[in-house]
Amino acid sequence: MQAGDARALPLPDQSVDLVVATDVVEHVDDDQRAVSEIYRILRPGGIVLFTVPAFPSLWGLQDEVSHHHRRYRMGPFLRMLDKARFQVTSKFHFNYILFLPIFLARQLIRALKIRLASENEVNNPLLNFVLGIVFRLDVTTAPYFHPPFGVSILVLARRPSEGADPKLRSVDT
Numbered sequence: 478m479q480a481g482d483a484r485a486l487p488l489p490d491q492s493v494d495l496v497v498a499t500d501v502v503e504h505v506d507d508d509q510r511a512v513s514e515i516y517r518i519l520r521p522g523g524i525v526l527f528t529v530p531a532f533p534s535l536w537g538l539q540d541e542v543s544h545h546h547r548r549y550r551m552g553p554f555l556r557m558l559d560k561a562r563f564q565v566t567s568k569f570h571f572n573y574i575l576f577l578p579i580f581l582a583r584q585l586i587r588a589l590k591i592r593l594a595s596e597n598e599v600n601n602p603l604l605n606f607v608l609g610i611v612f613r614l615d616v617t618t619a620p621y622f623h624p625p626f627g628v629s630i631l632v633l634a635r636r637p638s639e640g641a642d643p644k645l646r647s648v649d650t
Contacts, residue, residue: 483511488518496525503545513561519636527632537583539596563634570627571619
């Protein structure tokens with residue numbers, strides 16, 4: 478395994494078949510460069526799975542604790558992938574069932590000036606059990622329902638094969 482900067486990956490051009498970038502891009506100051514770097518290392522036909530936090534209105538303590546630079550909206554995120562020349566094959570929001578409770582909790586924490594080191598402090602075994610069930614239901618149904626909102630975005634994309642029709646690059650950008 479090698480350590481590296483997401484903006485300058487220590488890998489040769491077109492050398493990787495699969496990249497899993499789950500909750501990575503939002504940590505990079507130059508996210509477009511990081512996405513373009515992933516494109517550079519993917520072989521033609523290679524696949525990338527992105528997940529990123531969604532909706533700037535959900536910004537909260539956990540984003541700060543996690544050193545996020547941003548949260549995304551679907552359209553701008555897809556345009557960034559299109560600019561890097563990715564072909565999007567699947568996209569959807571997930572963690573949509575908990576969107577409103579998380580939004581409200583973060584607004585309350587902010588309004589009441591509740592001092593926490595991390596949102597993970599709001600935790601107990603029963604809550605974790607219930608949230609685990611809700612999350613499993615959510616991630617199972619989100620790819621079918623394609624909700625227009627969620628706490629996160631999932632995008633599956635590929636580097637087009639050599640000679641692929643450029644008009645078929647992305648879905649619904």
